[in-house]
Amino acid sequence: MMPNKRINFTVWGQPVPKPRMTRQDKWLDPPRLCVGRYRQWRTTVINAYLQHVRGYKRFNGNIMLAMGFKFYCSSERSDLDNLIKAIKDSLQGFTYANDKQVRRYIGDPEIIPCKKGEERAEIEIAEI
Numbered sequence: 001m002m003p004n005k006r007i008n009f010t011v012w013g014q015p016v017p018k019p020r021m022t023r024q025d026k027w028l029d030p031p032r033l034c035v036g037r038y039r040q041w042r043t044t045v046i047n048a049y050l051q052h053v054r055g056y057k058r059f060n061g062n063i064m065l066a067m068g069f070k071f072y073c074s075s076e077r078s079d080l081d082n083l084i085k086a087i088k089d090s091l092q093g094f095t096y097a098n099d100k101q102v103r104r105y106i107g108d109p110e111i112i113p114c115k116k117g118e119e120r121a122e123i124e125i126a127e128i
Contacts, residue, residue, distance in 0.1 A: 005059070006126040007095075010053035015071045016041035016118040017082030018089060038086060043119075045090040059096045059127060068106030068124035072114040080111055086122060095125060103128065 019034040030036065059065060071083050088099040096102070106124050 012119045014029040015121045018086040042090040064103040067110040070122040074116045
């Protein structure tokens with residue numbers, strides 16, 4: 001990868017925070033409602049990333065990354081830390097080998113209220 005590579009992309013849909021998972025959650029069929037929503041959101045995040053970066057390779061090697069987040073949510077019950085964790089976990093293996101490579105945040109992650117139909121997550125990833 002070229003130094004200081006920067007990727008910006010948008011994931012459309014209501015952002016879903018990472019739920020507290022139990023051992024049972026791996027095997028429950030059907031999964032608990034919050035786990036099912038989270039799994040669908042992960043797939044949406046991965047697909048949005050792969051569509052945006054067609055031909056880019058993932059950030060490999062001993063590099064550090066910075067990530068920026070803006071979550072536009074119609075629900076006021078969203079937890080910023082768990083929204084960030086959901087995105088970082090979703091992109092692990094696609095964008096970077098391990099989410100420990102993310103060393104800082106670009107700007108201040110924030111939740112911005114919006115109307116239904118305008119929900120999304122705007123994500124920025126940069127090599128530092």
